[in-house]
Amino acid sequence: MTQPKVLILRTAGTNCDAETNRAFQLAGAGTALVHIQNLISGKVNLSDYQILAIPGGFSYGDDIAAGILLAIEMRHKLTSALNQFVADGKLILGICNGFQVLVRTGLLPGSNTSEMTQRATLAMNTSAKFECRWVDLETQESPCVFTKGIKAHVYLPVAHAEGRFTAPEDVLSEVETNNQIVFRYAESRYPDNPNGSDGNIAGICDTTGRIFGLMPHPERFLTKWNHPRWTRLSETQDSVSEEGDGLVIFKNAVSYVKANL
Amino acid sequence: MSNKVNEFEILNADDAELMRISREGTLSLNLDEMKAIQTHFGTLGRNPTDVEIETIAQTWSEHCVHKTFKSIILYSEGEEEPEQIDGLFPTYIQQATEEIAKPWCVSVFSDNAGIIEFDETFNLVFKVETHNHPSAIEPYGGAGTGIGGVIRDSLGTGLGAKPILNTDVFCFGMPDTPYAQLPKGTLHPKRVFKGVVAGVRDYGNRMGIPTANGAILFDTRYTANPLVFCGNVGLIPRNRCDKSVEPGDLVVAIGGQTGRDGIHGATFSSAELDDTSENLGSVVQIGNPIMEKKIVDALLQARDHNLYRSITDCGAGGFSSAVGEMGEHVGAEVHLERVSLKYEGLAPWEIWLSEAQERMVIAVPPENIDELMEICEAEVVEATVLGTFTDTHRLQVFYEGAIVADLEMEFLHNGLPKPIKQAVWTPPQHPDMASRDKETQNYTEDLKQLLASPNIASKESVIRQYDHGVQGGVVINPLVGAKNDGPSDACVVTPVIGSRKGVIVANGINPKYSDVDPYLSAAAAIDEALRNIVAVGGTLEKTALLDNFCWGNPDKPDRLGELVRAAKACYDIATAYGTPFISGKDSLYNEYSDTTTGEQRAIPSTLLISAICVMPDIQRAVTMDVKTPGNFIYVVGNTYAELGGSHYFGIHGFIGNKAPAIRADEGKLTMERLSSAINTGLVRSCHDCSEGGIGVAAAEMAFAGGYGMSLNLNDIPTGDEITADDYLLFSESNSRFLVEIEPQHQRAYENHMSSVPIGYLGTVIDTSEFVIKGTAGHLIVETSIDVLKSAWQTPLHS
Structure with missing residues (x-):
């Protein structure tokens, strides 16, 4: 097929769009930064794209709660376009605020019904404040197409105030049973688990593995020089690649589209 | 004349009456200035309107015109003959930059921020300023709008720079100050600390700008007058660094609506605080970072489509300052009833002077207005045509058809009497x-x-609350080491994704040495900022400086003497190291007086030097x-x-x-x-x-x-x-x-x-x-x- 096309969704308060754009470009995709107004007005059609990325930021200031206003807008103003996108087997990636949006639309963790209903949430960190730090992640067995072949241990930064994944017991066990957990924080104690997430959950996918949301920022680790300790890495002792841990997530998405869509 | 406008009866006022008018109107004008206004309007044969006198007070305020740095100073040390200094700024700061003459300085001291070269495609802009007085009264709002304001300085430089990095330096009272020892009417340093950090955090993080460098200092003398320095670096295409205004261009306001917030911010910041200042709530502005992010998103598109010729931000003095400055060399006509208001009931002078946040003014050639409006609509940002730049060399303000201000640009910008100030220095x-x-x-x-x-x-608990990774370009973090918790000397960022060319930003500040000699304090601040640059791999050759002077009342000769000492050091050390100043700011009158006891306190004389260096290859860091x-x-x-x-x-x-x-x-x-x-x-x-x-x-x-x-x-x-x-x-x-x-x-x-x-x-x-x-x-x-x-x-x- 031709070059996969990614729609990077923007709205008031989106602020990780440029680096998410860069990540997909490095992965070989064609990209477009599109304001949600242009999707609502029909100026741009979601169906022209194979990947929808919702970047980090503070959509609408995270007023009321993180991501909720954008989620409502998507749920009510883009209902059929989104349903069609999912039904066509296309990919959706939500990073940080994007993850919060996906959870609040109900696209994650997802349900058997076609209704978009919120079943989990990303609550205020147990530290009760915004925190920016790098965390160790453990990759889980999951159907997620974005993390295929990724390392068992991944190192990425988080930067959020509302990242504590939590849900009712039945939803948590469903997510667990379906192998929908993609990344867990390596340790449960603070600050290794930076927000107090249930089950140390850092990122989940839907049951198909095609919708993926995570709190850490893979687009902030595209090259070795993003690593907070790159000056300590020694060329002789550490296997240092110039590619950062995050890039493979974007590459996998592009490969999946090429192979399947 | 509109019935919503009042006249100020100054034509026949005596000295005492003139000073009463200045004081009660929070005009912060001294007697010479009031007399100059009286004389000017005497020749016109009429009294000024409130819109006019407020416009003059704002334009002539210390905050806006930096008159102390431009005035003639008679400076004496001990028994020696006084030395006449024709302006601290031209003599020591500007002169140093001229002598150093770095070819990579693109624009110095003339725009909202200094501009230096970065690579073949981009230049860098850098500005640091303070928001001290508002932060003393309302720490969260004062600090948030401080960072919001300096971001707009980058956006208002050239034809607009993309903000890429924030740096913040705070000075507070001691966190363990007993409540009983707090000066009357002041907030506890812990509360100021917490509020300021939260304000900067919430504004900077929401804007999506990494805050990767800063410092926090403590001294009891900052209790009543905390200092909040906010800085921003921006990235601007090389061919978007010049601005001009042509008669016929439309005066267009973009962004937030106008309310009563922040009125008299400029003049309030040009006076001392006292134990009643806490009642001046309306002088503090209210911030909305998402509005500002939308403006950035819209304006950078409009910039790249070449839709406007000039831009500036509405900071201190609001529209009065923005339009007055942009139209200085041509003239402008503005219709205040067109301004989009938060609520009804504002008098014309309030609309004109309001320091409501997140507003920019641009000069748009009429043929581009439709395309500009389209972009603003797509980004859901309000844009309003307020009037036209003219060739009258007058600032003419209308309200509902009636003229409410008619000022000559010449008098407004050059009518300020140049005072002679006394300064003394006695080594303690x-x-x-x-x-x-x-x-x-x-x-x-x-x-x-x-x-x-x-x-x-360690300031880790503060640093972690700032997003230092957004935009994906930070390569040396504020916290470094085996556990990511050591204190980095400076931060390094790569503003152009994919390029290994870096920008280093560092600060130097040593107010404790001012207690011995402000000359040495200033010199050490420069040395420290440069050391921090060098320590991460930068070079003096590619480093530029910003100066931010925070001082006590410069009308007092001993305070001014300390300022002279510091300015002399700036010249001596900058020229010796070959590192030019490209921009700067001063915040004076950082003093507190207790109106019942008469007790006076000044902050330690504090000079912040911020340094920026271009690094050819960040792999060398x-x-x-x-x-x-x-x-x-x-x-x-x-x-x-x-x-x-x-x-x-x-x-x-x-x-x-x-x-x-x-x-x-x-x-x-x-x-x-x-x-x-x-x-x-x-x-x-x-x-x-x-x-x-x-x-x-x-x-x-x-x-x-x-x-x-x-x-x-x-x-x-x-x-x-x-x-x-x-x-x-x-x-x-x-x-x-x-x-x-x-x-x-x-x-x-x-x-x-x-x-x-x-x-x-x-x-x-x-x-x-x-x-x-x-x-x-x-x-x-x-x-x-x-x-x-x-x-x-x-x-x-x-």
Whole structure:
């Protein structure tokens, strides 16, 4: 097929769009930064794209709660376009605020019904404040197409105030049973688990593995020089690649589209 | 005349009446200025309207026109004949930049921020300013709008720069101040601290700008007058750095609506605070970062489509200042009823002067207005045509068809009387402190106490609340080392994704030395900012400076004398190092008076120097954490017995009289050779020696790297007779560094540095032990990096 096309969704308060754009470009995709107004007005059609990325930021200031206003807008103003996108087997990636949006639309963790209903949430960190730090992640067995072949241990930064994944017991066990957990924080104690997430959950996918949301920022680790300790890495002792841990997530998405869509 | 406009009866007013009008109207105009206005309107044969007098007061305010820095000063030291200085700014700051004449300076002092070259496609803009008075009254809102305002300075420079980095420096009262000792009407320093950090955090994070550099200082004298410095770096295409206004261009306001918030901000900031200032709530602005983000999104598109010719932000003085400045050389006509309001009921002068946030004014050629409106609509940003730039050389303001202000641009911008101010400087005498070598042979406790003192202690709990990774370009973080928690000297970012060209930003600030001599304080601030740049791999050759003076009341000759001393140092040291100033700002009248007791307090004279350096290849950057056991630690630069104003004297209750001197020739050579060694790859880690001297620097390097050190003081290079262990360990002499060298590079390093005083200090060891032998051969510090780190991390942990 031709070059996969990614729609990077923007709205008031989106602020990780440029680096998410860069990540997909490095992965070989064609990209477009599109304001949600242009999707609502029909100026741009979601169906022209194979990947929808919702970047980090503070959509609408995270007023009321993180991501909720954008989620409502998507749920009510883009209902059929989104349903069609999912039904066509296309990919959706939500990073940080994007993850919060996906959870609040109900696209994650997802349900058997076609209704978009919120079943989990990303609550205020147990530290009760915004925190920016790098965390160790453990990759889980999951159907997620974005993390295929990724390392068992991944190192990425988080930067959020509302990242504590939590849900009712039945939803948590469903997510667990379906192998929908993609990344867990390596340790449960603070600050290794930076927000107090249930089950140390850092990122989940839907049951198909095609919708993926995570709190850490893979687009902030595209090259070795993003690593907070790159000056300590020694060329002789550490296997240092110039590619950062995050890039493979974007590459996998592009490969999946090429192979399947 | 509109019935919503009042006249000020000044034509027949006597001096007392003129001053009453100024005081009661929060105009902050002095008698000479009021008289100049009276004379001007006397020739016109009418009284000014409120819109007119408010416009003049704002334009002439210290905050907007920086009259102290432009006025003639008669300066005397002791019995000597007074020296006449024709303006501190032209004589010392501007003059230094002109003499240094760096070809990479694109625009200095003329726009909202300074501009320097970056690469073939982009330039960098950099501005730091303060938001002190509002932050004293309402810390969260004051600090948030401080960062919001400086971001708009980048956006209002040239035709608009994309904000890429924030830097913040705060000065607060002591966090453990007993409530009973708080000056009347002031907030507790802890509350100010918390509010300011939250304000900067929420605004900067929401804007998606990394905050990767800063500092926090404490001194009791900042209790009533906290200082909040906010800085922003922007990236701008090289062909978007010039602006102009043509008659016929439309005056277009973009962004937030106008309300009563922030009225008199400019004039309020140009006066002292007192115990009733807390009642002035309306002078503080209200911030909305998402609105500002939308403006950035819309304006950068409009910029790239070439839709406007000029831009500036609505900061202090609101539309009055923005339109008045943009139209200075042509003229402007504005219709206030078109302004989009938050609510009804504002008088014309309030609309005109409001400092409601998140507003920009642009000059749009009429043929581009439709396309501009389309972009704003797509980004859901309000844009309003307020009027037209004219060729009348007058500022004409209308409200509902009636003219409410009609001012000559010439009088508005050049009618301000130039005062002659008196300044004196008398060196203070403080009790001196002798070495404590005779009393003790163990300085472990002193070292712990220094690491735990609030100025030196870890600021991690604050730094982590700022997003330093957004935009994906930060390559040296504010926290570095084995556990990402050591104090980096400076931050490095790559603003163009995919390029290895970097920008280094650092700060220098030493108000404690002002207690000895503000000249040395200013000189040390420059030296420190440059040391921080060099320590991560930058060079003097590519470094530019910003100055931010925060001072007491300059109408008092002793305060002004200190300002003169500091300005002289700026000239001397900047020219010696070859590092030009590209922009700056001053905030004066940082004083508090208790209206019942008459008690007066000023802040310590505080100069913040911010430095920006372009780094050709970020792969050459180094950090301050030690890397490998077995490596050697060297001291670079001479140590002198200079502990006046030092932290070591401070913890023992002394100020002293000999603050660190600047020996710029020595310092320049040291920094140039060290830069070269770092860029050659000979240096594994590097940390500057500043607060707490060699002792604190070594401890920080060790615990950041997670390895111990075994050191001795015998080979520290000294510039004068200095043998006392505590002086060697804690002197704060300028232009010094500690570096870590791998054994295989030792010879190459020593050869490379042969023209500079260097000395072997010890080695990195594979245990957590941290030991220092004194000159007599016995251990004077014997502890572990865990103990030291805990002392450093605990005080400001939460």
